[in-house]
Each structure stands twice: as structure tokens, then as C-alpha cells.
Amino acid sequence: MKKQVIILGNGIAGITLAVLLQRKGIPFVLLHREGEKQPFALGETLPPSAMQFLNELKLLSIFEENAYRKTYGYHSMWGNSRVTDINFFHQNPYKNGLKINKHQTLEKLRELIKDNMISYQKGLEVIHEVYGNTVVLGKNEGVKIIQGKILIDATGRNRTVLQKLKIQNEIHDELVAVSCHIPKIQHPKLTHEVYVESFKEGWGIVSALNETENICTIFTHKGHEILSQLKEVSQWKSALAETVYLKDFLQETNQAKLKGGNANSSVASQIAGSNWLAIGDAAMSFDPLSSHGITNAIYTSAKAAEAIEKKLNFADSEAFPEYGKTMQTIFKQYLHSKNNLYQQETRWKDAIFWKRFFTSYS
Ligand SMILES: Cc1cc2nc3c(=O)[nH]c(=O)nc-3n(C[C@H](O)[C@H](O)[C@H](O)COP(=O)(O)OP(=O)(O)OC[C@H]3O[C@@H](n4cnc5c(N)ncnc54)[C@H](O)[C@@H]3O)c2cc1C
Structure with missing residues (x-):
């Protein structure tokens, strides 16, 4: 051929x-x-800035029609213990992204x-x-x-x-990710269905996949000791006990499927x-x-x-x-x-995960 x-x-x-x-x-x-398995749903977020480009390529309708949902913003707790509300309302010309x-x-x-x-x-x-x-x-x-x-x-x-x-x-680094699908809960203090929080051992994101499921992903460095706890879903709640809101999304369960892999640059x-x-x-x-x-x-x-x-x-x-x-x-x-x-997060500058961002990087 x-x-x-x-x-x-x-x-x-x-x-x-x-x-x-x-x-x-x-x-x-x-x-x-042949016979590739259906990939583990990561529920990737597409930012509003990508929508214009998809439209120019005449691909926007396919992405929109097959997305889980539109996203209108997210919350993050990064650099201090306040929740920031990032609202896409001010973005142009598209005021939403996609899950x-x-x-x-x-x-x-x-x-x-x-x-x-x-x-x-x-x-x-x-x-x-x-x-x-x-x-x-x-x-x-x-x-x-x-x-x-x-x-x-x-x-x-x-x-x-x-x-x-x-x-x-x-x-450029050794970032790894561990994800699990967990039953959906709506956090009483958060309005957007995407939430990012940094903590001493890394950072995590929880977002709604659909009506019944959230996906939670924790990012840390390869070899970090928290990874041994993240191997078991039943231990996530105790592994993330020091987090402010992330821990609230985790319920006692052994049922959730886990998926790990590289997420480095x-x-x-x-x-x-x-x-x-x-x-x-x-x-x-x-x-x-x-x-x-x-x-x-x-x-x-x-x-x-x-x-x-x-x-x-x-x-x-x-x-x-x-x-x-x-x-x-x-x-x-x-x-x-x-x-x-990463350097905007200075609360744990001496912790194993964070100190790399303050010493040498290329
Ligand atoms: C935990 C996590 C969260 C993420 N969140 C986001 C997010 O919120 N927003 C975002 O934009 N991105 C996110 N990403 C990144 C995003 O998923 C990837 O950048 C994107 O999917 C890359 O697409 P790709 O087609 O280049 O590669 P892939 O999706 O990896 O596709 C590669 C394809 O090649 C196939 N393949 C591999 N080896 C062979 C081979 N030898 N022969 C034939 N086929 C082969 C694979 O099976 C696969 O089908 C995230 C990634 C991770 C890990």
C-alpha cells in the first residue's frame, strides 16, 4: 500500500x-x-480559549455535542487558603469551556x-x-x-x-498522576464543578464527570511516599486529611477504580x-x-x-x-x-514536592 x-x-x-x-x-x-481498551475517562477540561480555534477548524460542534458538559469557571486554592473563583463570563468570544x-x-x-x-x-x-x-x-x-x-x-x-x-x-520533571472515579457530591461551599487545591505533598483536582460521578486526580512526584497510600482508594481520605476541601469529596469506599501514570512536562x-x-x-x-x-x-x-x-x-x-x-x-x-x-505556591517551599520549583529547573 x-x-x-x-x-x-x-x-x-x-x-x-x-x-x-x-x-x-x-x-x-x-x-x-487492534482491540485497544476504552481509555479511563480523565474528564479533561478544554479552556474557553480553545473554543474559537475549534470553531475555525469546523470541529466545535463535534466536541460540543459529545462533551460531558459546558464549564463556566473553576475554583482554586493555590498560594494561600482562600478560594479563588475564576469565572469564564469575562472571556471572549466564548464564555465557556468543555468537559x-x-x-x-x-x-x-x-x-x-x-x-x-x-x-x-x-x-x-x-x-x-x-x-x-x-x-x-x-x-x-x-x-x-x-x-x-x-x-x-x-x-x-x-x-x-x-x-x-x-x-x-x-x-523536565517527574510529575505523576493517580485518578479515581468517585460518587458525585456537590460541595456546599463551591459553585463551579471544577476545584483545584494545592497541599504539602502535591496538588489535586476534583471535577464532575456526569450526573453521578466525580473524578479526583492527585498529582505528586514519582517516588513520593504519599503514592503508597494512594494505591488504595480506602486510604485516600486519610492521605488527604490535611487538605481544606479536597478531603470532603472523598467518601469511604473500596469500589472506585484507580488509574496512574506520568503527567510530567x-x-x-x-x-x-x-x-x-x-x-x-x-x-x-x-x-x-x-x-x-x-x-x-x-x-x-x-x-x-x-x-x-x-x-x-x-x-x-x-x-x-x-x-x-x-x-x-x-x-x-x-x-x-x-x-x-508553581512558584506562586510558597507555603511549603521546603517540602519534597515543592522545593524543586524553588531550586533548579530548566
Ligand atoms: C491525569 C491527566 C489529566 C489531564 N487533564 C487534562 C485537562 O484537563 N485538559 C487538557 O487539555 N489535557 C489534559 N490532559 C492531557 C491530555 O489528556 C493529553 O494531552 C491528550 O490526550 C494528548 O492527546 P494525544 O492524541 O497526543 O495522545 P494520546 O491521547 O495519548 O493518544 C495516543 C494514541 O496513540 C496510541 N498508541 C500509543 N502507542 C502506540 C503504538 N505503539 N502503536 C499504535 N498506537 C499507539 C494510544 O493507544 C492512543 O490511542 C491530562 C492528562 C492527564 C494524564
Whole structure:
């Protein structure tokens, strides 16, 4: 099989790029792993600033129709023990964000490009050459060979293509997340259904997923001793006993499912090559405190689609290097503002989690 573009990865970044290439009439194939499990719902929040961009890409209605709900603001207790009310009413032109139902949104987007998707079970080999890329899927008799001028890494934090191309990662911290779905309660002192609170061992966020469930995620550093308590849902309440409002959301239960994983900031040392690009988390992954992971996935896909069009249709040799440079600049700006945000919390400057933000960071 020969296609102009081969996309590896089936998340928001890969699917968005596929939809945009289809609209531009650029032949592509999207490769995904067979029988992938439905992802654990993280209930990601999309800020109002992303809505305008989605509208320009003519994707807003799909995201809106498949979201859990609209969000109109959030509360946070960060830097002091007062609750701040951040209201989107003053944002323009959109006065709301979205609580994303990623699974449902992806299902809808996949329907648009399903004829150009190929699943594979095991065995993925990438042969990268200056004049093109070959991907070999499967083993023995079931083998499929796909050739494409351009190869896209949209495999999220796995960075599968980049690993095969031996591109290094720049890792900026060791933030990890543990999430659990818990029965929904409405806190008597909070009006918005998203609440962020920092505490000595890290920070946490609780938000409403739907009518019956909240999701609570705790962020700390890899290896922190609080993680051993967070392994058991029954211990969350005691682990978070010193928090002001977070603890109120936790009820005695053993039922909730837990999901842990990396949530650190990292960037690929190279985001674009002569005939490959990385998009979404594969290019650069953001701390969820920024609420910009999904926006980044959509933005990098849109910029990658433009760069691919320039390269294929107008033989623009600068399109890929420019894409890489733009993304590296964005990542530097992001790191700066993320570190500033952490430095606004000075109450536990000497605690293991916080002191890293006051000593050395890049
Ligand atoms: C706890 C937590 C909370 C978050 N909260 C927010 C938030 O509030 N707002 C926000 O905007 N962002 C948030 N994010 C970040 C956001 O979820 C990600 O940035 C976004 O989903 C990245 O999309 P992606 O398509 O780049 O990667 P992914 O969603 O990781 O998709 C990658 C895809 O590639 C597939 N894949 C991986 N390896 C292979 C392989 N070898 N072969 C084929 N396929 C492969 C995966 O199965 C997956 O389908 C949060 C993240 C975490 C961890």
C-alpha cells in the first residue's frame, strides 16, 4: 500500500490530523492497535480559549455535542487558603469551556475517517529513509507493508516512532498522576464543578464527570511516599486529611477504580525531520495544571496539516523545519509560565514536592 502520509496513533492528535488531511484531499492511512481498551475517562477540561480555534477548524460542534458538559469557571486554592473563583463570563468570544468526553468524541471523529484506518495486532517495524518511510505491520503471513512519504508520530507519551528513529526526550520533571472515579457530591461551599487545591505533598483536582460521578486526580512526584497510600482508594481520605476541601469529596469506599501514570512536562529533542513530524503529546507533553494537553493535540495537528500540504503540494522545504521551530518555542514559553505558576505556591517551599520549583529547573 502506498499513501502520502502514514499516521501512527489513534488519540485526539492522530484523529484530528487525519480529519484535516482528508478535507485537504491528501491520501493518508491511520494505523492503530487492534482491540485497544476504552481509555479511563480523565474528564479533561478544554479552556474557553480553545473554543474559537475549534470553531475555525469546523470541529466545535463535534466536541460540543459529545462533551460531558459546558464549564463556566473553576475554583482554586493555590498560594494561600482562600478560594479563588475564576469565572469564564469575562472571556471572549466564548464564555465557556468543555468537559471533554474523549471516548465519545473520538468515536465520532473516527467515523469520518474509518475507511482510512488499519488496525494491527503485533509487530511494527519502521524503516525510515530520506526518500520515504516504510512501515511493516504484523508478522509472517499476515504481514502488511505500507509506504508513505511522510510519517507522523501521534502515539502520545509513548513516542513510538520517535523511539524507533532514536530521537531523545527532554524530561523536565517527574510529575505523576493517580485518578479515581468517585460518587458525585456537590460541595456546599463551591459553585463551579471544577476545584483545584494545592497541599504539602502535591496538588489535586476534583471535577464532575456526569450526573453521578466525580473524578479526583492527585498529582505528586514519582517516588513520593504519599503514592503508597494512594494505591488504595480506602486510604485516600486519610492521605488527604490535611487538605481544606479536597478531603470532603472523598467518601469511604473500596469500589472506585484507580488509574496512574506520568503527567510530567517533556519535549522531543527533535519534533520534525525531513519526512516525519511528531504531534500532540508525542511532540511535547504538558503538565495537566496548564489544561492545554488537548488544545496542544488539536493545535499541533492543524499546524502539521498545513506543513504537510505545503511540503507535498508546493514542495516547500522549509515547512517541516518551521513547524519544529514553532513547537520548540511554544514549549519554552509553556515551561516558563508553568514554573511561574508553581512558584506562586510558597507555603511549603521546603517540602519534597515543592522545593524543586524553588531550586533548579530548566
Ligand atoms: C491525569 C491527566 C489529566 C489531564 N487533564 C487534562 C485537562 O484537563 N485538559 C487538557 O487539555 N489535557 C489534559 N490532559 C492531557 C491530555 O489528556 C493529553 O494531552 C491528550 O490526550 C494528548 O492527546 P494525544 O492524541 O497526543 O495522545 P494520546 O491521547 O495519548 O493518544 C495516543 C494514541 O496513540 C496510541 N498508541 C500509543 N502507542 C502506540 C503504538 N505503539 N502503536 C499504535 N498506537 C499507539 C494510544 O493507544 C492512543 O490511542 C491530562 C492528562 C492527564 C494524564
